[in-house]
Amino acid sequence: MFISELKIGDKIAKLPIIQGGMGIGVSLSKLAAAVANAGGIGIISGAQPGFKEPDFRTNNETANLRGLEKEIRKARSLAPTGIIGVNFLASVTNYSDMVKLAVKEKVDLIISGAGLPKNLPSFVQGTSTKIAPIVSSSKAATTITKLWLKKYDYLPDAIIVEGPKAGGHLGFSFEELKNNMPKLNDIIKDVVQAMKDFEIKYNKKIPIIAAGGIYDGQDMAEALNSGAAGIQMSTRFVATEECDAHENFKQAYIDSTDEDIDLIVSPVGMPGRAIRNKFVESVEAANEKIKFCYRCLRGCNPATAPYCITEALIASVEGDIENGLVFVGSNGSKVNKITKVKDVMQQIIEEAQNYLKKEN
Ligand SMILES: Cc1cc2nc3c(=O)[nH]c(=O)nc-3n(C[C@H](O)[C@H](O)[C@H](O)COP(=O)(O)O)c2cc1C
Structure with a gap:
């Protein structure tokens, strides 16, 4: 066996695959539960999760809290033994209330990026919820780790390293993205190295998760070879039967x-x-x-x-793909049919195993 399970504290996923949070409404309970049931970690998007509520415009914060609670509970009922998390943008105005609700609902993991989630540990200390910041450089990984240690004596439970090929908001400048694109696996190696001293000093493993442009088993194997403990994928999960977005x-x-x-x-x-x-x-x-x-x-x-x-x-x-914003990762054009979550995951694991076997 070349692919190990993914351990984030006491949460153990059979397959080291996290489905990335996709807002608004692209990854809700259905997709997250399907990934969790297939042995990975399913992530509900915490970006405006109340958009289907009738009072979404008039009572936005309450509608979002209600929407989030419904999605977490639905995911739990669909995947009672699976690992379910929520993704929150660090820059949303109702961050504290939304995170507190997710913790109260005992989600397994909170992933947070688009800005550094500086006070995230304050909401989870003493609970079973694990937390992982999203970073795009070893400098950002070190900054947030030092900050959490200093303020909360808390080491990240995992770190998501998102490279420039991801979809949605990106943690790079236009100049970097257009002319000088850093390579995800180089950033992974840097972050793994940067976290080594912390892991030794505090005797805690910090799994590093590679995200952004991972599409097939070879991409996965290369990320694992670079020191990642797992991968986060989003684009690949969109064209699945279980994805919560409209068919269009x-x-x-x-x-x-x-x-x-x-x-x-x-x-x-x-x-x-x-x-x-x-x-x-x-x-x-x-x-x-x-x-x-x-x-x-x-x-x-x-x-x-x-x-x-x-x-x-x-x-x-909701399906108006001409008059709306369709976020996508750089590998989006490789998607050519609707599949099932379980099949996508099995295929990637098989491909990655074959790739790693060939190397040995
Ligand atoms: C449709 C879509 C929506 C996304 N929305 C969010 C989001 O709300 N919050 C976030 O942190 N990342 C978001 N992302 C980024 C993904 O979670 C993920 O890290 C990244 O896209 C991984 O790269 P991949 O799509 O090439 O697999 C989004 C990506 C896509 C494709």
Whole structure:
């Protein structure tokens, strides 16, 4: 056996595969439970999880808390013995209340990025919930680790290292993404090295998880060879029967070519990766107007933001893929059919095992 299970504290996943959180509404209870049941770790997106609630616009914070609670409970009932987590953007305005609810609901893992989740340990100390920050460099990994140690005497339970090929918001500058793209496996090696001293000093293993552009077994094997304890995949899980997005969203992946996948500017100024469509062109032509503000993201000013990311993401996940924002990873064009979560996972593990066997 060349592929080991993934241990995050006392949580043990048979397969070292985490399904990345995909907001808004792309990864909810159905996808997360399917991944957990197949032996991986399923992650519910904590980005505006109340978007289906009738009072989502009028009572946004309460609707989101209610939506999140429903999704966690649904995932638990669909995968009673599986490992279920939630992904929260560190820059959302209702971060504390949402994290507290997830901890109260006893989720196994909270993954948090798009900014450093500086106070995340304060919500989980003394509970069974594990926490993992998302970083894009060894410098960020060291910064958050030192900060958590100093303020909370807490070492990350795992670290997700997201490289430049990921979908959604990206932790790199446009210059890096266009002209000088760092390699995920190089960043993995750096982070593994940077965490070694902490692991020895505090006698705690910090599994490093590779994310961004991992599509097949060879990608997985190479990440493991670089020192990763597991992988996080998102794009590959979108075109599955169990993915929570509208069928049109999945079809947009299947229909996409490399030329359709492009970098965009998110309203918070961060680069992101999405499918080029009517909406992206309209943003570029400065034709979009904000009609309503949810005040959901710190750093997003409705007076200057070019569009409302919440409205754009909800439109696409509900099926309007021309007038909404369709986030996708750089390997999105490789997706060519709808599959089942279990089959995707089995195939990747088999391929990775074969690749590693050949090497030995
Ligand atoms: C549709 C979509 C939505 C995403 N939304 C989020 C999100 O809300 N929060 C987050 O931390 N990452 C988000 N991501 C990033 C993924 O969780 C993941 O780390 C990354 O896409 C992995 O690369 P891959 O898609 O090539 O597998 C999103 C990715 C996609 C494709």
